[in-house]
Ligand SMILES: Nc1nc2c(ncn2[C@@H]2O[C@H](COP(=O)(O)OP(=O)(O)O)[C@@H](O)[C@H]2O)c(=O)[nH]1
């Protein structure tokens with residue numbers, strides 16, 4: 001009886017782990033070319049996946065994904081190739097979990113029509129005005145406006161074109177300033193409006209932009225580790241017992257890669273953050289050390305030795321007696337658990353210090369004291 005219940009418990013864990021693994025969050029980002037769509041996508045993912053630039057724009061639909069998080073960079077509505085009449089079908093807009101419509105100045109009639117249609121279709125629509133850093137500089141020069149006044153002016157202007165439409169919010173952002181202020185609110189609200197497994201997937205794949213997100217990641221990763229530990233124990237061939245104990249390295253390498261990605265601790269993401277926010281070069285080095293310790297085979301073996309384990313070759317497995325496997329299963333569980341715990345703590349701490357450094361480096365200029373509610 002006991003065996004059966006453990007087995008069904010494991011199957012339940014496996015089912016949940018697979019459900020999370022396969023979950024997808026589809027986010028559409030629509031706007032005229034040059035409005036800053038690719039920059040928004042890169043900022044949300046935390047690395048350069050979409051080409052950015054004043055001429056690097058395309059008139060076709062582009063998609064980018066980061067694990068289960070999928071972005072579709074959609075051309076503005078009402079072009080020759082994407083006429084307004086068939087835009088919603090052509091871009092399959094009703095299949096998305098969130099719809100972000102972007103402008104870097106104001107919305108035009110076509111955009112207003114699209115916003116209305118999407119809201120009427122019951123979709124989550126997020127209205128974004130980007131390049132606020134430029135607006136602030138321009139308005140100071142042109143009209144001697146202070147930051148708060150620019151904020152109010154732009155918001156009123158955008159509100160004007162979306163009045164009477166029940167959008168999920170109007171967000172004034174700047175992709176060069178990182179995820180803060182309205183950008184942070186935008187991501188929080190997207191997350192809030194997703195449900196169940198999609199919310200979990202979003203939190204795993206989004207760049208760790210706040211302490212709150214980091215903590216959510218930590219909790220989810222704790223569950224992933226428990227599952228991996230149980231799987232490593234359940235799979236009698238993984239852990240072996242001899243003079244020393246052994247665990248399957250491939251499980252640990254995959255686990256490390258997954259957890260590193262969740263916390264943005266990999267070369268691409270650390271380089272991106274370092275360059276974007278002008279961070280100290282030390283994070284790149286610390287990131288390399290992290291990979292050497294948790295992802296490289298030699299590093300993992302060293303760690304396991306510290307936990308009192310050694311690694312034996314696969315061919316050794318077939319000689320292990322059944323009783324040995326049972327004991328090893330328990331030890332394999334403990335090893336995976338200890339390894340995962342240390343990995344999680346270090347990934348979390350490193351992501352946290354990168355986040356803090358990035359927040360410090362990006363100017364706080366706009367709306368730190370913003371009291372405008374929406
Ligand atoms: N100053 C500033 N420039 C931005 C911002 N967002 C995008 N850009 C710049 O605007 C240009 C077009 O951006 P991109 O993201 O490629 O726009 P897309 O064509 O809509 O995908 C690039 O040169 C970006 O660096 C922003 O928030 N502030």
Ligand SMILES: [Mg+2]
Pocket residue numbers: 037038039050051052056057058073
């Ligand atoms: Mg683009």
